Amino acid sequence: MENFIELDINTSKNYKIKIGRGLLNNISLFLKKYRDNCNIVLITDNIVNSLYVDKVVENLSKNGFNPHRFIIENGEKSKNLNTVTDILNFLADNNINRNDIILAIGGGVVGDISGFVASIYLRGIDYIQVPTTFLSSIDSSVGGKTGVNLDKGKNLVGSFNHPLEVICDVDTFKTLDKEIFSEGVAEAIKYGILFDKALFNRLATSELHQKSHDLEEIISTCVNLKAKIVQSDEFDKGNRQLLNLGHTIAHSIEKNSNFTIHHGIAVAIGTAIITKASEVKSIGQKGIYNKVKNCLLENNLPIEIEYTTEDIYKYIKYDKKVSGDFINLIVPIDIGYCKLYK
Numbered sequence: 001m002e003n004f005i006e007l008d009i010n011t012s013k014n015y016k017i018k019i020g021r022g023l024l025n026n027i028s029l030f031l032k033k034y035r036d037n038c039n040i041v042l043i044t045d046n047i048v049n050s051l052y053v054d055k056v057v058e059n060l061s062k063n064g065f066n067p068h069r070f071i072i073e074n075g076e077k078s079k080n081l082n083t084v085t086d087i088l089n090f091l092a093d094n095n096i097n098r099n100d101i102i103l104a105i106g107g108g109v110v111g112d113i114s115g116f117v118a119s120i121y122l123r124g125i126d127y128i129q130v131p132t133t134f135l136s137s138i139d140s141s142v143g144g145k146t147g148v149n150l151d152k153g154k155n156l157v158g159s160f161n162h163p164l165e166v167i168c169d170v171d172t173f174k175t176l177d178k179e180i181f182s183e184g185v186a187e188a189i190k191y192g193i194l195f196d197k198a199l200f201n202r203l204a205t206s207e208l209h210q211k212s213h214d215l216e217e218i219i220s221t222c223v224n225l226k227a228k229i230v231q232s233d234e235f236d237k238g239n240r241q242l243l244n245l246g247h248t249i250a251h252s253i254e255k256n257s258n259f260t261i262h263h264g265i266a267v268a269i270g271t272a273i274i275t276k277a278s279e280v281k282s283i284g285q286k287g288i289y290n291k292v293k294n295c296l297l298e299n300n301l302p303i304e305i306e307y308t309t310e311d312i313y314k315y316i317k318y319d320k321k322v323s324g325d326f327i328n329l330i331v332p333i334d335i336g337y338c339k340l341y342k
Contacts, residue, residue, distance in 0.1 A: 005220050009142065009227050011234050013162040017142065017227075019219050023169040024130070027056055028063035031101065034126070034164055037064045039100040041091060043114045045074040048106045048132050051175055056105065068094050072110065076259035079109045079148045081157065087117050101164070102127035107180075108140035108263065112158070115146030119161035129163045132172040134184025135264045138191070138222035141166045143230040143240075153318040154251045160235060168219065173210050178300075181210055183264020185299045190245050190271055191222045193292060197336040199225075204295035241340055245330040246271030252315040256307050268296050271332075272303035278331045283341075285334045292332070 004020025018030070031040065040060055044053050049071050060067040070090050072078040104114030104127060111129050118127035129141040147158020173181060185208050192200025199221055208218065226243065233240035249270030253261055275292045278284030293303050319327060326342040333339055 005216060007220065007223055007227065009162070010231055011144065011162055013144075015162055015165050017166040017168065017223055019137075019168045019170065019216055019223070021169065021171045021216075023167050024052060024056055024172070025059065027103075027130075027167070028059050028065065030165065030167055031060075031065065031103075031128070032063070035065075035099065035101060037066070039066045039068060039094065039096055041068045041070065041094070041096055041100065041102045042105055043070050043072070043087065043102060043110055043117070044105045045072050045078070045107075045110055047074045048110070052132070052172065053105060056103075068096075072113070074109075076109060076149070076254070076263070079113060081148055081150075083113055084117055084120075084148055087113070088121055091117070091121050096121070096125070098122055098125050100125060103130060104128065104163075105130040105132060106136075107131065107133040108136040111136055111140050112146050112155070113148060115144075115161045115163065116148060116158055119146060119159040124161075126164045127161075129166040131166065131168055133176060134173055134181050134219075135187050136184075137168045137170075137219055138184060138226065139187050141168070142223055142226050143243075144234070145236075153255060153315055156318070170216055170219070173215070176210065178209075179262070179265070182299060182301055183262055183267075186264040186268035186271070186296070186301050188218055188222050189292075189295055189299065189301075190243075190267060191225045192295075193271065193275075193332055193335060194242055194245055194330075194338050195225050195229075195336060196221065200291075200295065200335050204291070204298055207299050239340075241328055242330050242338055244328075245332070245338055246274060248316055248319050248327065248329060249273050249312060251319060252312045253305055253307065255315040256311050261305075265302060268301040269303060269305050272296060273305075274329065275332045278333070284332050288332055288334060291335060 007017040057067045102118045104111045131137040131141040144160045144162040146161050147155045150156040246267045250266035253266040276289045279289045
């Protein structure tokens, strides 16, 4: 195991985020800080299971833990209450108790489901996030939002539930195909537009990829940016809503596509659309759309979708950011500065 970056998240439940390489090979070392000889329930998907979970199970077993494995089908279609019920029954069937730990190994779908299950089983048990995608490492694994989808839209059922720890092994990104990795790039660009002109300029200058020498530094930067705003507005009542830049349109795009368009790709399109609208309406600075468009294109991300305005609005009205007759939209003003509009 090489040296790793360790970040502190100070919320109602304080925890650490580890970012490095080879961390999965030493997973028991990290868990033993919290428990000895307990049950560890690994929740993962079929793809991650085939790549990494056998080794994790072996490591846990050799170090006195009793591992159990629950595998869901990869993809957004698994993120529903039926999956939650299946996992809850699995936990009960295996006599999992409050001394045990859920280990969420996978992308955002796995992490969101696992965190939600952990918040409601026995009225709450501990869980650890092990994100295996670039997107989940800088987004869903940090900040405590968990949940699942309903037929009407994304993340309409959920809870705030922070993990014991987040363990991000960057080596797992090596097996991601380019499109899945680029979802995380879209999210990193979003952080740059929101808060960090230097980060944006780095991503606009040259394409970020799995072998980029500064990948761990960029993950750390993004996590710190998210942590700062989560710590100031843990329960999403104010400035934390800025993190939804591009997401309102993105969630509608995902739903319209029956989730064949992945979240990060939809965020890229949603960010481009809202930035263009901001400049057209003379809210954003002149030229901001070209800057955002060129940054997205530099990283091989899309900026358009064929859906009509009516198609997009059909699902926006069910978005959880709707308040009464209004919906909160995050509008870019300049690179590094956005505002919340009703």
